[in-house]
Amino acid sequence: MTAAYRWFLSLIDPFAPADGAPPQALWPFVRWALNGAQKAIGLTLAVTFTAGLSELVAASFTGWIIDGTAAGNHAGFWEPFWPVILFGVVFFLIVRPILFAADAGVTSILLGPHLFPLVLSRLNRHTLGHSMRYFENDFAGRISQKALQTSRALTDVVTEVADVGVYSLAVFGGSLLLMASIDSRLLLIFVIWGALYFFALRHFIPRVKLRSAARAGARTQVTGQIVDTLSNVAAVKLFAHNTFEDRATLRELETFRRRALEFGVLSSTFRMVLMTLGGMLPLFSILGALYLWTAGTATPGDITMTAMVATRLSQLTNRIGRVAISIYTNLGEIQDGIDTLAPAHEITDRPDAATAAAGQGALRFEHIQFAYGGKVTALHDLSLDIRAGEKIGLVGASGAGKSTVVSLLLRLYEVEQGRILVDGTDIRDLTQEALRQSISVVRQETSMFNRSALDNIRYGRPDATDAEVFDAARRASAHDFILTLQDHKGRSGYDARLGERGVKLSGGQRQRIALARAILKDAPVLVLDEATSALDSEVEAEIQAALAQVMQGKTVIAIAHRLSTIAQMDRIIVLDQGRIVEAGSHADLLARKGLYARFWDRQSGGFLGAQAAAE
Known part of the structure; x- marks a missing residue:
């Protein structure tokens, strides 16, 4: 390429960012x-x-x-x-x-x-x-x-x-x-x-x-x-x-x-x-x-x-x-x-926002009020302190506000009233990228790209080596089934493409890859939003054992409808219509015979037994 031709092409940078x-x-x-x-x-x-x-x-x-x-x-x-x-x-x-x-x-x-x-x-x-x-x-x-x-x-x-x-x-x-x-x-x-x-x-x-x-x-x-x-x-x-x-x-x-x-x-x-x-x-x-x-x-x-x-x-x-x-x-x-x-961004970074989060993952929710911009309030004056390294379970009926808490923590929506702190810093004083880099998330609806299994797991940490990806997959009980994958072009194992939104995988397989991605990211805060909902009991037991290791030293917020998956958490928070109505350990909440105890009774057979007796 001649100098004149290079000069000619240099007249326009096709990937230059815009101003504002x-x-x-x-x-x-x-x-x-x-x-x-x-x-x-x-x-x-x-x-x-x-x-x-x-x-x-x-x-x-x-x-x-x-x-x-x-x-x-x-x-x-x-x-x-x-x-x-x-x-x-x-x-x-x-x-x-x-x-x-x-x-x-x-x-x-x-x-x-x-x-x-x-x-x-x-x-x-x-x-x-x-x-x-x-x-x-x-x-x-x-x-x-x-x-x-x-x-x-x-x-x-x-x-x-x-x-x-x-x-x-x-x-x-x-x-x-x-x-x-x-x-x-x-x-x-x-x-x-x-x-x-x-x-x-x-x-x-x-x-x-x-x-x-x-x-x-x-x-x-x-x-x-x-x-x-x-x-x-x-x-x-x-x-x-x-x-x-x-x-x-x-x-x-x-x-x-x-x-x-x-x-x-x-x-x-x-x-x-x-x-x-x-x-x-x-x-x-x-x-x-x-x-x-x-x-x-x-x-x-x-x-x-x-x-x-x-x-x-x-x-x-x-x-x-x-x-x-x-x-x-x-x-x-x-x-x-x-x-x-071209509409303006609803959520923007402050000019002086920090580009990196520092700390062990202590979280604080102060008087949070949120209604998704409408009239029906999703969270009412919610306040919650979570110590660094503490494991919290969020429990409640559908629509109680569990996923809203997580979405606000990740700043997928802007808090309407109150504030959320991560290690004493208002999340609005961090860039969105810095905030989300400090949190690993596995959601009920897993996100998969039409890329290889290797690329999907490595999405958690793009600079990870192949060996680190394989290790994360093993810890998430995903390694064995990944080796059996093959796509329509003959690519197999970790090179096989997963299809749009991961359609070639079962729900359990998608969640195991999502878990491997979160394990690889290794952030101080781990959010599990129905992370094992699509798994059968045997695989869930394997992953629960892996999660017990992964959660060591991390701040964990786990949402689950199956209460058995969060019974071992340090503290369980019960939400009802956007409010915290109960908080304590699994044993404490059962002893109170309140809303959590009713949820547990229904899932452990008490509800079915009462129904049979009534018949």
Whole structure:
């Protein structure tokens, strides 16, 4: 790679982070997304503009030849025409090819491959920073499509503006100067035509933009519907709802069809108007030049130049129309993407937030009040102290607030009232990354990537060695079944892919891999949210023994409906409707004969026995 080529590519860093959050308005968003690419875009515009001007030089060359032949005779070739011939050789065989090669290069080498990853990486980075509430309120497929759509649309806008817009501007601007050099009356024809063309664009473009945005929105609804169906295809099949889901998709497709028809009618009318205007220019400009020739104020070469320039602009008219529709269609899609992707983050790091947590994992919840932003309160004035290394079990009926406590600790949602401390530090004084690096979590709904088993476990600590991954898998009773895995491409064992969301694994296998991931992370705080709910009794016993080792020296918060899994905890906290109603050891709580004792009685057979006696 030559130094010039490296310099050329260095004009734009395709992975440069953006400054701040994306603005909500269209043009500020465009500046945010393209910031850092100004040199590359400026070079592209300059090269394209120069290439456009070269078209006028070509037309002028033809005019010079015709005027030269009209003034000369048939006696010589080289002597009267050598300056024009030499100019033609240099221009058409050297300068013009280099110009158009450079024009193609800045568009297809510099802009195309770099702008798309630049915009997409910035949107993806911002999207990852959204709170859980954001992702719960939308479809993952729809969000990802919006990011791809917006990145592609903005890339297309820049390349089309450079490739056609600036090129056409150069041709039109140069044409005005060329016509002015012939006769001001020819210039007037071009000016009037340019004004009509401008007003046509001004009338149609906003309407095209609006209908394009409506079409884009309808298309994403179709995508969201299909993604939602396919993501839950097991439920569709189990409930025999193929027809039901098909009708739902057809309804969304019908809406898209109507929006596409509205857009198609408008764009067809727009094209017809542009083609009419495109036909007007060569007709009236050539007739005007012909009139000037009859009046003796224009030469045959002037007529030729006028005809070539006007015809070239007429040909560009159709292309400009298509590109104008495409540009404003893309602008509509960009605005549609902004509405979905660019809202401000609900949870942000403070400017002076610490980038690392220090301590052994002591936790403190102070007067927590939380309602998920609604009116139904999930936690009521909850206060709880957990010593470093203490093992806590959270118990309660569904909806009592157990998982909410964990979500607030992880700052997946922002505390509405009160505060949470980790080793004496408010979690809002830590960056979100620093906070979550100090906590290992195994949830009831395990998260699996469509990557190898090795990569899924190593996600807990990306710098872990293979030996450390294998050890974590053994401690989670996952090693043996991982060795038996094989995917559709023949990869086996730790190299086998697990499928999207781990669909190729059983629930118990997914949880064992999630446990191995948490073991490998080795954080001072361990959260087990129904971590053994999908395991059979034999495997659960194996993992409980492994967890007993893993929990040594760690602060543990365990949520479980099966009370036998948390009976050995240092302390059990009983929640009811968002409040702590009981706290103590397993034996203490049984002796109180309160809510925990009733839960235990039901799970240990007392409830079934009472029911049998009643019958």
